[in-house]
Each structure stands twice: as structure tokens, then as C-alpha cells.
Amino acid sequence: MHSPGPAVPPFISPSAPDPSPLGPVRLGPTTPAALAPAVTEVSGGFWATRREVNASTSIPQGPALLESAGNLNNLRLAAGTAEGAFQGAYPFVDSDVYKWLEAASWQLAQGRAEDDKLADDVRRLVSLVADAQQPDGYLNTWFQLLKGGERYKDLRWGHELYCAGHLIQAAVAHHRASGRTELLDVAVRFADHIDATFGLPGSGKPIDGVDGHPEVETALVELYRETGERRYLDLARYFVDRLGHGLLGGEAYCQDRVPVRQATQVEGHAVRQLYLLAAVTDLATETGDGELRTTAERLWEAMTRTKTHLTGGLGAHHDEEDFGDPYELPSERAYCETCAAIASIQWSWRMALLTGEARYSDLIERTLYNGFLAGVSLDGERWLYVNPLQVRDGHTDTGGDQSARRTRWFRCACCPPNVMRLLASLEHYTASGDGGGLQIHQYVTGRHTAEVHGAPVAVRAETDYPWDGRVTLTVEDAPADRAWTLSLRVPQWCTAHQVRIGDTVHDSTTAPATDGWLRLERRWAPGDRVVLDLRMEPRLTAADPRVDAVRGCVAIERGPLVYCVEQVDHPGGGLDDIVLDPTAPLTADHRPGLLGGVTAIVTAGHRRRVPDTGWWPYTPAGQEPPAPDGERVALTAIPYYAWANRQDGSMRVWLPTS
Template identity: 40%
Template sequence: MTFVNDTSRSPRAQVRPIAIERVELAGFVRRYQDLMKSTSLALQYDYLESSGRIDNFRKAIGSMEGDFTGWFFNDSDIYKWIEAASYSLSYDEDSEIQTRIESLITLIESVQKKSEVGYVNTYFTGERASEKWKDLKSMHELYCAGHLIQAGIAYKRVTGNESLFNVCVKVADNILKTFPDDDCEVTTGHPELEMAMIELHRETGNRNYLEFVQRLIDNRGKGYAGGDEYHIDHASFRDLKELAGHAVRMLYLLTGAADVFLETGDETLLAVLERLWIDLTSRKMYITGGAGSRYEGEAFGEAYELPSGRAYSETCAAIGNVFWNWRMYMLAGDAKYLDVLERSFYNSVLSGISLDGRRYFYVNPLEDVGNHNRKEWFECACCPPNIARLLTSFSGYLYGTTLDEIRVNFYEASRASIPFRDGEVSIVQKTAFPHSEEVNLVISTDLDTSLSILLRIPEWTEGNFDLQIDGVKQKIRPEKGFVRLEGNWKGKTEVSLTLPMRIRMMTANPLLRENTDKVAIQRGPLIYCAEGIDNPTFDVRTLSVPSKRNLELSESDALDGNPVVISGKGIAYDLDDWDKKLYDSLGSVKSKGKNVR
């Protein structure tokens, strides 16, 4: 069984996930999973090959001549691809993908054998071998090792084959041997190894991996990663008062710290996690769930520094936001973390990939004049395989369990077989979510026992919903974002849930000065965009909409899945009187408006 994070034995996990194999998607996200299999993974592999990333392994073992190609962290893209491809095998066997994974594993094994000590990094071979471990701040050795470990765990869980897992155990043990002492001067320049080592601890039971991660976190602020804010080394972790520095690094670090709490219950870590989560959601997150506003340093800015046109909002940061909020949910059981995860997933992760699965955004601005387009690949290609590993593993996020509960975390047409006590509970979801308000669940089981089924009520419903069990209307008040359905579920039960998707005009905190007198349009979990390509008769930058909601819904047949389109009446202003003018006195320029749809 394949768990994204196996918290089945984590002492502080309030909620535990369901294995990916037990949940078969059939709706909105399944289309993206099919794209991964039919298009994205194959194209990504081709780019890994044509960009020289795979050749770096051949060069490292001497089967090919030449020097290392590309960025020093390029190995990590291959590992993320293996992880994504492994997850894809859990719901659809594919001999070509399997063959490609095995060929890559053979190369990785050969690199490790040549190192003789368990070390794997193709940049630090040949003349550069003597430089390994000399610059942990900048050179991403621990980052690459983390992605290798995650790939090895995923491949083992999906296939049962331990070849790559054995490699990553040797990699982890080599790291422990290289940095053996409690006072050893080590922390990660780019966090990632933290969550990987914790998952390796969960897979093996070896507490040495857990204790090493604790040391990595405790060593922050001591100057081992340069002592600067960019590397989140400017203060000790427990003294952090706000999100700062490189957004992806910070979010990955918080994910690793949440993993440590799940294993140890260290309340001082939890206090930091909760404090920084409030900072994110109340001061430093875009309405899309995007994170990191600055191009400079790919960094979090100051509080309320969230420009739309200059939004950096890296796709990997949105993925980091998903990872962190997933752990926060597992440790607290509160649906507010799933609300942020959902917002980030639908609006900042999925914006990072085109509808045909061939192109990607690295940066996700909320406003643009038409110059920002998705690309097939990047020189720094962290985002494409990162999106792939999240999409191919998304089945593992839909449900959770406790000792006496089954929790429905997200809504997606799907079929799940959930182990519970001495039996199984089948849940079939029928829905066109996220475009449809209606979710129908058919719950079937032979278990003759009492259990609770919890249904998430997203924050965007503002507490409004309609619930029926076998046609009988229910009145239940949500607690921590869930409604609890209690009883004996033996046989077959039909549950109908309506989550009203009112069109909401969202406004921003007045301290977010750029958004003064602006609104964003939201329906359900989705943030909408007025695009020039859909509105060719006026400049959307001049559009003004009335506060009275005169908006209408329709389905579009121009895009796959028949998404809901929002239309309404507004006013667009012409700019004739501003020709060759940048400034003028208030009232002297009479902008003329025209009614537009």
C-alpha cells in the first residue's frame, strides 16, 4: 500500500491517510492524472534526457564522456520524476514507464557503487569529488538526497521493489556517518531532506533519521547556512516570528517541522507552526493560495506586500503550501488547513500546468498584459516534476481515518475502499466538483458496528449547506469544518450534500493597498479571472463591475470538463483623453465609460 505520508504509527497524528491504491479518481482531478500518463510524464522524461540530466549519471559512471551539464541540483528533477511516475503506477500499470524507472534506478545504483560510501550526486564526481559536503548552504547536496529518498520510498511502496529504496537507505546512512555528532555544524541550505528523513524513519522505524532531522531544525540560526534570512538561518527556528526568506525553502522547512511534531509531540515546534500559519493566512498569502511575492530572492515580502502584476507565487511554493497544510491537518484534525490546501491546489498548483499537460508556469502572477506564457521546460525545472508528483498522488489526500471516524476531506468523483476495524467501507462519490454544488455519496459496508463519517464543509460555503441521508433532511452543525454523521452503516446508504457555490465578490484587507477598490470573483473553491482573450471588445484593465451582483452562470463547451463561466454587466473606460498623458489634475479628464458584458 502506498501512503503519501504514512502516519499510521505517528503518535501525534489525529488523522491518518488512506492508501493511494484504495481511492480511484474518476472526475476533475482524474483528467489531470490521465494527462500525466498520456502526455506529461513522457515529455518530462524526454526533457530530462535532452537537457543532459540523465547523461550526467552516465558521465558519472564513465559510460559517457564530458563534464556535468546544467545546474548543480539537476539530479533532483530525475528523482521527482521517478516519484511521480511511481505514484502513477499505483492506479494504472504502464510497462514503458516501469522500464524507464528501472533504467534510471540502474544508473543511480551504478553511481552509488562507484562512490563506495553510499554517496550519490553526479555533480560531485571526478575532479569535484573532493568538494562534496563543503558548501551545504548553496550546493543542494542534502536537498538532492531528500528527493532521492522520497523517490525510493514511493517506488518501494507502489511496487514492492526495494532496489531504489536500498540505495536511498545507504544515502541516508552516509549522511548520518558524515555528520555524526550532536554538535555537528550542519543544517540544510534548501530544506527538503527533513520531510524525506522523517518518512524514512516511518518506513524503517530507525529513530536515527528522526533525531538527525531534529538536529537540522535545532541548528538553524547558528550560521551553518550562511546566517541570512534567504536561507532561513537568521534566527533559531523556535524564535521565528514571521515567514521570511525564500518561500519554497520556508514552506518545506515548516513541512519538515510539522513532520517532527507528528513523531515527537514537541509543543515548542507546534507553537511556531501555528504562529507562522496565522502569518501566512492573514498577511502573506494571495487569494489564490499562492505564496512568495518577491522576484528578488523568490521570497516572502513584508506583511500585506502582495502585488498582483509582480506576484512571484512560484508553483513549487503552492505545492509547499499543500504539503505543509496537509501535515497541519493530520496533527490537528481541523478543516481550516484543508481549506487553505484546497485554495492552493485548485488556483495556484493547477494554474502551473496547461490544460494539455505540455506547458508550465514557474511564476504565477495574478495580473498580466499578455506577455507571461507557460513554457515546455525550464533551465531550473523544479516545478514540472513537482506538479506531477502531487497530481499522481492526489488520491491519497481524499480521505482520512481516526479510531472511530472516516473523514471525507475533498470532493471528487471517485470510488474508495476504506479499511476500518475488521472490515471495509466503500464510498462512491458522484459529483462534477469543483464546478458543481452537488455531491452524492453512496456508502456501503458489511460492518455491523457504529462509526462516524465526517463530511467537510468548506469555508467558502459560509456555513450554508444542505444534507440528506436516504432522502431525509438532516440538521447538523459543523465542528472544526466537518459535519459528523453517526450510526450503523451496514448495508447501503445514500448521502446527498449540496455545497452552495454563491458567486462571491471578495475584498482585501485595507492594509493591502494595491487592492483598494478592487474585488476578486470567487465561486466555490475557484478564483476567476477576466481575460482579454475572452473579452476582445474592451481592455480588461479598465473594467469596473457594480457591487450589486448581476452575475450569471453558464457552462462552457470550449474547454474540457465543461467548466462554469461567469458573465455579467460592467463598465469599461476608454483612454482617449489620456493619450500621451501620465498624470493630470483630478476632474480635468473625463473618462467615458461604455456598458460591456
């Protein structure tokens, strides 16, 4: 947490309010949620390293990339301060600027002295945005420059409200992080314009309509939380409830086939669906709407049971970037857009706060370490838009947004600044409080603070997670006169745990987790120490037999990490003929010099010798020639998040066993 004081950076307003708890979701004291975000400072370990790369490389390069892509000049053109033509292929290019501003705001809240240049960039871009806004609050450079000022005539594809949503989220972040109101004023004017424009028939408002890409709904809820203006919450509810009534043609792609309260499956464009469900959960949290809560729980369960990849990735189809049918989870054609992983984390965190249930943070963990983190290179300069679970031998890559090779930037550059904003605010997703205790959702080295029974509580955590399952927690502040509960999430993958409190040791039998939580209640005192050991052994995982694409295959996992094999580690041939020996031992081997320091898994298999059947690659069933085992090979698996960081080549997560 950054507290304004005499030496604060110029980014922070001298009159800034205390911004804690800092993050994308801020619940009020009367919000009927089970949990509220705690304050966390990440000070070391795995995620501190990834966040440092984000802070020192990814975020600072944003303005130059947005300049070269034309996003910033479009704002100048809309403001009338430059000449030229609109640059960009899509009507939502403004949103890339807004997501970057959100990321930079969360980053500047860390108060690092080396971020002075970043603060200048933020001020410059905020000024560009404000200058481009029209007097009545409207702002979208695509329509202002290319469509003669025509508004809301193409709600299915125009993304006007989608861009407004990202502007609002950036403004909320900027205000929470700095106390400044320049960007918040822009967002409020736009939100007021939208509120005056959209409404039910008979409301006196000119348009009964919804945007083809949900996003503004969850942003409006957060604007309500930031300003206290109830109209924004009501507007969010209007948009959520009007989707599914055919206003966009009735397509599942844009969440218009069925009203969300009646839905039984996640469907359509994955990111659109997940942003909508984040808003559904926000509304259920703020209003106590039981039907919306039941809807969110039903759809989350359907998604995780039947449409989620092992990595936490979501989206089966390259065509329309959408969910497929239940259990349609291909490997080489998996879409798993990076933005979908981010949206999943955002939604699951809201579900965790609403319900208090650990399973939502289990999915957050799986997605963070795998489906999300694979989206950015280890050096923070290259990105993946899609995240397949297999790249075949001889793969021909045509480049572009759907490339299986890491790319510097994209024509549709939604993913890079989305990654930046999540990493910059990552501490927000790690811990919570409920008035009676502190809950640790994600294991990071750092300090967690919350208010318990009206008094401050602080717990410091130290861990080498995800490489090691030991987490040491030290109480640094606690009320002296009351007992309270320290709750530690025992991950779904963990088969056994041990906890030491002082000199007392308990195992999974004597201190079992209940619904994923190990709840430790006592009168804690500063200096009290808890050591949690989560058994972390390599394991083989099989898919539900209804997942046809990987039937007869297994994947390697250890702790929260999914593993893959890469061609670069297996010279002398490709990976399509590799067969894993399921009886071979799985050995964890930490390699500090590999990929920034990873624990690899070493095992064995063989390379199949497949007989040549001639010009036709098919044989009548039952008449296949035998395919004897080929050469024995040693297999080295690396964490999936680290693939495609050394050289291009084949890769696979799921390995056949016969």
C-alpha cells in the same frame, strides 16, 4: 490500492507487501496524530481528467526531456559509462530526475496496462542512479563532475542535501508502490553517509552544518517511517534545530536568520520555508513535541492571514523568490511559484493529519484548484514556473523561468516534475480515518476506505465538483454492530448546505458544521446514502484593506474556484481599463466546449475613458479631470487555473470597481 497478485505488472515485486495506504505520508499505528491517511481510488470527474493527462502525457515525456536537458547523461558521466561534459546550470539538476521517479512510481502503482513502457523507463533510471552513486553512499553529479569530488564546501548553494531529500522521497515512493528495494538501497546508503557526516560539535561527526535549501528533513522523517531506523528521525531533528543559528550566514533567504522554534512570521525563500515547516510538522507528529506543534500552528496562521494570495499562491518577490512583508501581495508581480503551491499542500496536509482540523484542508482545496493547477497546461505539455494574478496590456515577456507564458521546460526545471508527482499521488490528500470514523477532506468521484473500530469501512462518492456542489456518498462496507462517524468537510467558502440521509433532510441550522466538519454518526449499513448539497453561487471577494495592491478591487469566485478575465474573451481592447460593475448580476454559464469544459461567470462592467493629461501622467490631488464611464462591456470570467491555454495576452484576477 494495488494488491499484488498473479497478473501484476512487472514493476511490482512478487513479494511486495500490501502498500496501503499508498502515499507520501505513512503514519504508524502508534504515531500520536489525530488522523491517518485513508485509501482512495479516484475513478471519475474533474481530478480523474487532470490525472489522466498527467498519466498519459506529462509523466511519459519526462525521460526524453531529462535526456535533452542533460540530467540523465550527467548520471552516466558520474558512473563512468559515458564521455562528455556536465550539462546544466545548477547544482541541483539531479533532483529533477528524482522527482520524476517519484511521480512515475506513484503512477505505476495504479497498475494500468498501458504503463508498461513507463515501468521500463523507471527501471532504466533507477539503474542510472545506482550506478552513479559513490562507494560510500555520496551522490551529486555536480560535485562529482565539476568540483573534483569536493563535498559539503558550499552548503548554502550546493543543494547536496536537498537532492538527497528528493532521492529519499523517490525511493520511498518506489518501495511503497512496487515493493522493490533497488532505489531504497541507494537512498539508505546516502542517508547513512549523511548521518555519519553531520552532527553537533562533540558528536564525533566532522561537520556541524545544514543545507541552504531545506528538503532532506521531511524526507528523513519519511525514511524513518519506511525503515523504522530511529537515526533518521534524530538526524531530521538535528537539521531542523540547527537552522537559524548562522551556520549559513544568518540570512532569512535560506531559513537561517532565526531558529524556527522562535519564528513569528514565514519569511525568506518560500519553497525553502514551506519544506522546512513540513518537516517541523512531521517531527511534531512523530515525537509529540508540543513546542514544534505550536510553532507550526503559529506560522501557518501568520502565513494564511497576511502572506497568502487569493489563489493560495505564496511568494511576493521575483527577487529571491521570497515572501514579502505582511499584506504585501502584488498582482502583476506576484511570484507564486508552482513549487511553493505544492509545498503548501504538503505542509497543510501534514497539519490536517496532526490536528484533525478542517481549515488546513480548506487551504489545500483553494491551492489545488487555483495556485497549483494553473502551473500545468490543459494538455499537460507546458508549464508555468510563476503564477501572477495579472498580466498587463502590452506586457513584454523576456521568457525564461519567470515567464508569464507557458513554457515547454525550464533551465531550472523544478516545477514540472513536482506537478507530476503531486497529481500522481493526489488521492492521498482526499480522505482520512481516525479509528472511529472516516473523514472526507476533498470531494472527488471515487472510493474511500479506512479501518474503523477494527473493521473495514468503504464509502463511494460521486460528484461533478467543482462545477456542482452536490456530493452523493454511498456506504459500501461497514461494521454491522457499531456506530461510527462519517465526517464531511463544509468548505470555508460555503454559506449554506443541506444534507439528506435516506428520507431525512437537514440544513445548515439543523445539521451545522462544527469547526468545518459536518459529523454524521450512526450505525451505517451497506447501501446507506448521503447527499450533501453545498450552496455554490458566484460571489465577489474583496481583500483586506491593508493589501494596498488591490485596494478598491474585487475578484470573482465560485465554489473553490478563483476566476480571471482574459484578453482573448474581450476583443476590441485590453483589460487595464476594465471596471467591474459590482451591482451587475453574476451568472454561472457551463460551457462544455470551452477549455475542456468549464463553468464561466458572465457579468458586466465598462471600459474607462481616461483623459490624456499630456506628457506627464500625474495630476495634483483634487484637480484630476473627471473620467466618465466609457462603453458598457460584457465580461466573461474563466477559472484561473485555465488561463494562458488559448493565446498570449493580458489577464487579471482583481478588477477595480471604480
